[in-house]
Every structure is written in C-alpha cells, then in structure tokens.
Amino acid sequence: MKTKSYGAIDIGSNAVRLLIKKVSRKESTGEDKFSKILLLRVPLRLGFDVFEKGEISPVKEERMRRLMKAYRHLMKIYEVESFRACATSAMRDAKNGKAIIKKIRKTTGINIEIIDGQEEAQMIYNNHVECREDQNGNYMYVDVGGGSTEVNLLIDGQLVYSKSFNIGTVRILTGGVTEAAWQQMRDEIGRVTKGQNEINIIGSGGNINKLYRLIEKKDKKRKRIPITSLQNIYDKLKVLTPEARMEAFNLKPDRADVIVPASEIFLCIAEVIHASYIYVPEIGLSDGIIDNLYAADKAKELAESK
CATH class of the missing domain: 3.30.420.40 (ATPase, nucleotide binding domain)
Structure with a gap:
C-alpha cells in the first residue's frame, strides 16, 4: 500500500x-x-x-x-x-x-x-494515543455531540472504561435531558474514577475546538484549556442570546446555540473528576473511522x- x-x-x-x-x-x-x-x-x-x-x-x-x-x-x-x-x-x-x-x-x-453509543465511544478514541501529552497519564476522553456524549477513561495509558450517555447539545436544547440523566452521568463517572489521581480531559468535537479558539487564557504550547478559563467564557456566553453570541464572538448560527450546553457538559464532567485542564487535539469520529x-x-x- x-x-x-x-x-x-x-x-x-x-x-x-x-x-x-x-x-x-x-x-x-x-x-x-x-x-x-x-x-x-x-x-x-x-x-x-x-x-x-x-x-x-x-x-x-x-x-x-x-x-x-x-x-x-x-x-x-x-x-x-x-x-x-x-x-x-x-x-x-x-x-x-x-x-x-x-x-x-x-x-x-x-x-x-x-x-451504537459504545462503538461510537471506542471508535472516537481509537488510535489517538499519540495525541496525549503523557502516554501513561490518567485521562478522560470526552466527545460532546448533538445527541450524546461519549467518554473513555484511560488509567496509566490503558483504556479501562467506555460509555455513551444520551446527553448532547441538541438534545439539551430540545428539552430531552432530565436532571435524572445528568445525575446518572455524574454518579457513574464518579464511581469509575473514584480513588484515581490527576485525571484531566481530552476533549473532541466542534464545540471544544471553537471554545479553544475563543479563550484567551490558554496553554497554546500544550494546546489545553484551564477549566477556570472554560468557566469564564461559559459565564460570558450563557447570559447572551444566540444572536448576541453571533455578534460578540463571531459565531455561526448552528454554533451559537449549541456552544453553551457543550460547555455545561464539559464543566460537569470536569467537576466530577476534579480536572484542571482540557486538552484539545483536533480529532473526532471521522478520524476514528479512517x-x-x-x-x-x-x-x-x-x-x-x-
């Protein structure tokens, strides 16, 4: 070949x-x-x-x-x-x-x-170990989509947990995500990460890449976002209408509405696992397919x- x-x-x-x-x-x-x-x-x-x-x-x-x-x-x-x-x-x-x-x-x-969600989660992670800064570190690989969020947990470089949750940006905007669904995700992620130290997030999906470009206080060399910076940009975006977000942050209409629920998902998971950073390699399901x-x-x- x-x-x-x-x-x-x-x-x-x-x-x-x-x-x-x-x-x-x-x-x-x-x-x-x-x-x-x-x-x-x-x-x-x-x-x-x-x-x-x-x-x-x-x-x-x-x-x-x-x-x-x-x-x-x-x-x-x-x-x-x-x-x-x-x-x-x-x-x-x-x-x-x-x-x-x-x-x-x-x-x-x-x-x-x-x-299915399980295959999607595993395919998204597939062959992306080279994107990790520390091959033997602890990471939660999080891909936020419109209908679901796929997570993969890596402990000392080994994939130990893979799960798809029916919590996505479009599903949230259409009222399809209950508080019980949020709590289920928090509880399960909390359970599988209990006792593990220094877990950070590898984020994928169009929203986290856009957030990375919007955030000023970030580590460009390592291409990562401090969770505090993500919280700050979320606080600014949340109070605006989608139209105002388009004007203030030069967002397209199909990004201006979903970027807020995407931030909420990343912040929720970061809080549960006590993450300090989100690494943002430009990878996703299409890369996994290839x-x-x-x-x-x-x-x-x-x-x-x-």
Missing part, C-alpha cells in the same frame, strides 16, 4: 461531516503518513427533528439524500478507494431512520451504518505478506 485515499462520513445530530485523508508511504523508511485532503461540515441539524418529534422530517430527509449524493461525487473526484458512513445519536433515535437509510443506499450507493479502515488494510497487508 503506497498511496491510498480514505473517506469518512459522520452523520451527527447537529452536522454531517465528510473527511478525506490520503496515506502515503515513504519508501526510505516504510512509514505511512496521513494528509488531510478535505473536510466539509454541513449543519443538517437532524437532532432538532428527532429529539422533538421522534423522526426526521421529509424536508431534512431530502436534504440528507442530496448531501449524500454530493459527498459520493466528491469521493469519486478525490479517488477515495475505501470509505465508511456512520450515523450516531439522532439516527439511532429516529423512528424512520432505517427507512431513510434504505432509500439513500438505493439512490446514492452509500450504505449508512447506525452505530483509523479503523487503515488498520484493517494494514492487518490484511500483513497477513498477505506471510
């Missing part, structure tokens, strides 16, 4: 992303290098339909079909040889999710897989060489 292009489609509750990466092998060293070729994000906001009405509306179904068709053409243009399309929380909960997937497969050739595809190819290549 000298050069190969991979594609990943991440159908989330707030946005649908297409990531294309190329892997090139250096003949001199035999090492593989990843290059990001394309990243597109379209805010379909499927969760606002699903978490309020239980299903995806005909209008958004048609937009989704058109988007998958466009993504299919783009992958052909960039000569993507291997890809996977994964749908998460909104499509998991949508009554008409499977029917829509069947139509899209027939009209676009894209087979969308609805993955990592899995690449790992499968490497395993096949190794088997064929024997």
Whole structure:
C-alpha cells in the first residue's frame, strides 16, 4: 500500500461531516503518513427533528439524500478507494431512520451504518494515543455531540472504561435531558474514577475546538484549556442570546446555540473528576473511522505478506 485515499462520513445530530485523508508511504523508511485532503461540515441539524418529534422530517430527509449524493461525487473526484458512513445519536433515535437509510443506499450507493453509543465511544478514541501529552497519564476522553456524549477513561495509558450517555447539545436544547440523566452521568463517572489521581480531559468535537479558539487564557504550547478559563467564557456566553453570541464572538448560527450546553457538559464532567485542564487535539469520529479502515488494510497487508 503506497498511496491510498480514505473517506469518512459522520452523520451527527447537529452536522454531517465528510473527511478525506490520503496515506502515503515513504519508501526510505516504510512509514505511512496521513494528509488531510478535505473536510466539509454541513449543519443538517437532524437532532432538532428527532429529539422533538421522534423522526426526521421529509424536508431534512431530502436534504440528507442530496448531501449524500454530493459527498459520493466528491469521493469519486478525490479517488477515495475505501470509505465508511456512520450515523450516531439522532439516527439511532429516529423512528424512520432505517427507512431513510434504505432509500439513500438505493439512490446514492452509500450504505449508512447506525452505530451504537459504545462503538461510537471506542471508535472516537481509537488510535489517538499519540495525541496525549503523557502516554501513561490518567485521562478522560470526552466527545460532546448533538445527541450524546461519549467518554473513555484511560488509567496509566490503558483504556479501562467506555460509555455513551444520551446527553448532547441538541438534545439539551430540545428539552430531552432530565436532571435524572445528568445525575446518572455524574454518579457513574464518579464511581469509575473514584480513588484515581490527576485525571484531566481530552476533549473532541466542534464545540471544544471553537471554545479553544475563543479563550484567551490558554496553554497554546500544550494546546489545553484551564477549566477556570472554560468557566469564564461559559459565564460570558450563557447570559447572551444566540444572536448576541453571533455578534460578540463571531459565531455561526448552528454554533451559537449549541456552544453553551457543550460547555455545561464539559464543566460537569470536569467537576466530577476534579480536572484542571482540557486538552484539545483536533480529532473526532471521522478520524476514528479512517483509523479503523487503515488498520484493517494494514492487518490484511500483513497477513498477505506471510
């Protein structure tokens, strides 16, 4: 495998992303290098339909079909040889999710897989150990999405706990998260981290990356946010309307509303585990999808060489 292009489609509750990466092998060293070729994000906001009405509306179904068709053409243009399309929380909960997937497969050739929260959590973490500052430290990997939050706990560099909670930014905005759900997350995270020292957070998702850019007091060298800085920006954002946030912080409409509940989720988890920092590597589910595809190819290549 000298050069190969991979594609990943991440159908989330707030946005649908297409990531294309190329892997090139250096003949001199035999090492593989990843290059990001394309990243597109379209805010379909499927969760606002699903978490309020239980299903995806005909209008958004048609937009989704058109988007998958466009993504299919783009992958052909960039000569993507291997890809996977994964749908998460909104499509998991949508009554008409499977029917829509069947139509899209027939009209676009894209087979969308609805993955459960456990697989999503593990895939997000997959192959991202190089993003950690301390390979043997204690970290809680937290990915905040529109419909759910995925957490992975690493103790001394080992993955010991993986869980998906139905607490997400869009779900919160649509009134779909009860205090009991919050308490369940606090209790479970508190239980699995009890007795562990110095656990910090590795954050992923569009919101934490945007918060990192907004926050002035941060550690740029290590790319991390002090929890106190996150609390300060949250306090400023919370009192503003989404329109005022757009004006004051130059936010897009589909970011201005979800950024506050995202902050609340990160701050809640940080309080439970007594975290001091959130590290912000730019990684997410789409990266995990491509990592899995690449790992499968490497395993096949190794088997064929024997």
